[in-house]
Amino acid sequence: MRSKLFSHLCLAGTVLLVSQPGFPSDSQLSREARARRMAYLERASEGVTLLFNRSHHDLNEYVPDKNFYYLTGCDEPGAVLLLTPGSDAPRETLFLAKRDPRQERWTGPRMAPGRETARRLGMQQVLSLDELPAALGQRAPPKGKVYANLPPGPHRKAGDECCLEPWVRLRQWLPEARILDAGPELAFLRMKKSEWEIEKIRRAVEITMAGHRHALPAIGPGRFEYEVEAAIEYQFRSRGATRPAFPSIVGSGPNAVILHYAGNNRRMSSGDLVVIDVGAEFEGYSADLTRTYPVSGRFTRRQKEIYNIVLSAQEAALKQVRPGVTFEPIHRAALQTIDSRGRDRQGRSLGRYFIHGTGHHLGLEVHDPVSDRGRPLEPGMVITIEPGIYIPEENLGIRIEDDVLVTRDGYRILSRGLPRKAKEIERMMGENR
Numbered sequence: 001m002r003s004k005l006f007s008h009l010c011l012a013g014t015v016l017l018v019s020q021p022g023f024p025s026d027s028q029l030s031r032e033a034r035a036r037r038m039a040y041l042e043r044a045s046e047g048v049t050l051l052f053n054r055s056h057h058d059l060n061e062y063v064p065d066k067n068f069y070y071l072t073g074c075d076e077p078g079a080v081l082l083l084t085p086g087s088d089a090p091r092e093t094l095f096l097a098k099r100d101p102r103q104e105r106w107t108g109p110r111m112a113p114g115r116e117t118a119r120r121l122g123m124q125q126v127l128s129l130d131e132l133p134a135a136l137g138q139r140a141p142p143k144g145k146v147y148a149n150l151p152p153g154p155h156r157k158a159g160d161e162c163c164l165e166p167w168v169r170l171r172q173w174l175p176e177a178r179i180l181d182a183g184p185e186l187a188f189l190r191m192k193k194s195e196w197e198i199e200k201i202r203r204a205v206e207i208t209m210a211g212h213r214h215a216l217p218a219i220g221p222g223r224f225e226y227e228v229e230a231a232i233e234y235q236f237r238s239r240g241a242t243r244p245a246f247p248s249i250v251g252s253g254p255n256a257v258i259l260h261y262a263g264n265n266r267r268m269s270s271g272d273l274v275v276i277d278v279g280a281e282f283e284g285y286s287a288d289l290t291r292t293y294p295v296s297g298r299f300t301r302r303q304k305e306i307y308n309i310v311l312s313a314q315e316a317a318l319k320q321v322r323p324g325v326t327f328e329p330i331h332r333a334a335l336q337t338i339d340s341r342g343r344d345r346q347g348r349s350l351g352r353y354f355i356h357g358t359g360h361h362l363g364l365e366v367h368d369p370v371s372d373r374g375r376p377l378e379p380g381m382v383i384t385i386e387p388g389i390y391i392p393e394e395n396l397g398i399r400i401e402d403d404v405l406v407t408r409d410g411y412r413i414l415s416r417g418l419p420r421k422a423k424e425i426e427r428m429m430g431e432n433r
């Protein structure tokens with residue numbers, strides 16, 4: 001029941017429950033979603049599109065399908081969007097479950113099929129889910145292309161034909177259709193953010209920076225990693241974030257070298273570093289910010305040496321960020337910096353300890369999907385720049401991650417308000433204990 005409750009709470013205030021008087025609707029979100037549907041229909045004009053709001057769960061909470069949400073601004077579980085370009089019938093129809101007053105006593109009011117919901121979502125038509133098979137029969141050519149949001153699979157490539165659970169129903173409705181993945185076309189659109197989206201990400205970043213600042217009093221010898229996690233997530237929720245965009249990483253000492261450590265239960269000691277990689281989700285949009293702090297408040301000489309190499313690598317990577325550039329030269333700049341400075345205990349260069357990519361796109365998902373890995377950056381894209389060095393035999397892990405907006409002439413660091421230099425980090429920690 002908890003998860004069902006969350007389905008109505010998780011985006012409350014932005015999109016929800018618009019059929020209920022008293023619940024605010026977000027007409028700007030509706031307008032955004034409408035513009036996205038128009039842009040999408042221009043790209044996917046050769047078939048019908050069917051997007052399911054598959055109810056998947058993350059961190060035990062209901063999370064709407066982000067592609068569905070992107071095109072509808074609606075997060076009703078089980079809802080389905082049908083887009084039919086070029087037909088005489090309405091080009092866009094949302095299908096919702098009929099309301100069930102008895103169920104609503106338990107899980108709260110839901111959006112209802114009908115004109116009122118259509119008006120408030122800016123959708124041509126909102127019908128009941130039972131009407132979906134008939135509408136498909138009328139509007140989808142039996143042997144035509146159907147773009148759907150297919151479940152993620154390890155061997156699925158763009159354009160692959162596929163029919164996996166729970167898309168079996170779709171196969172039953174349209175046994176001869178060519179079912180294709182709508183993901184790449186949607187990712188293409190999602191990669192470039194509107195002003196409205198950039199503002200949401202900026203808010204997520206702001207909340208995440210506050211989380212980092214409020215983490216500092218909880219960092220110290222004898223304190224537990226989870227105290228830091230709690231201090232951060234308290235800030236997230238009390239500043240209006242829906243939830244952490246991903247499991248918060250607070251990794252100290254030996255845990256600092258584990259990239260996706262999420263246990264957060266070790267007691268920190270003097271001399272440790274602690275890597276804090278966290279992000280708030282605000283109105284659907286994610287931030288992703290990493291800083292590395294010395295538990296005692298001061299870096300050792302060795303820690304500072306490596307810290308400064310990571311910082312230089314980040315600066316070198318940032319210098320590459322501008323429209324027209326791919327991640328390849330950005331990563332190369334970071335890797336070359338790391339590999340050309342400093343040594344491990346065996347006297348070897350440090351490139352071998354930089355074991356992940358330098359960045360990814362950021363948006364409705366913390367690792368936002370891309371239509372094509374080689375697509376050059378454009379103004380309005382938001383990416384992370386996050387080099388790191390992880391030397392297990394020294395219990396030395398350092399990552400610095402910022403969120404960066406690509407602009408017409410370069411970039412703007414959305415998280416520039418959070419100090420990055422070793423000296424600033426030490427000063428900030430001194431002020432907060």
Ligand SMILES: [Mn+2]
Binds near residue numbers: 360384386401
């Ligand atoms: Mn990241």
